[in-house]
Amino acid sequence: MRMRTYEAALTRKENLAQVKAAIRLIEHIGGTVRIAAPTATGMTLVILTLPETYQPDDFLPGLPFYLV
Numbered sequence: 001m002r003m004r005t006y007e008a009a010l011t012r013k014e015n016l017a018q019v020k021a022a023i024r025l026i027e028h029i030g031g032t033v034r035i036a037a038p039t040a041t042g043m044t045l046v047i048l049t050l051p052e053t054y055q056p057d058d059f060l061p062g063l064p065f066y067l068v
Contacts, residue, residue, distance in 0.1 A: 001030060002052045006065040009043050015063055019046050022059045029054060 010016055016035070023033045029051060036045040048056055048065060056065035 003031075003049050004052050005068050006048045006050070006056050007068050008046045008048070008056075008063055008065040010046055010063070011042050011044070016044060016046075018060060018063065026050070026059055 010019070019033060019035065026033055026048070031048065031050040031054065033049075034047040036047075038044045046065075048060075050056070050058075056063065
């Protein structure tokens with residue numbers, strides 16, 4: 001299965017909560033979620049790896065993920 005990796009730099013706690021709530025579903029379809037420690041400015045990097053048939057908006061609509 002081919003995978004694609006996406007990243008988003010998030011600052012809002014509710015956006016991080018949305019990511020954490022989706023982890024089980026993303027892992028169920030074979031994807032992964034990595035959440036880095038927040039920076040001094042409050043920015044948190046989220047790395048999302050999904051099978052190529054899925055997009056971040058399928059699980060986390062409206063969050064600013066981009067393909068890397």
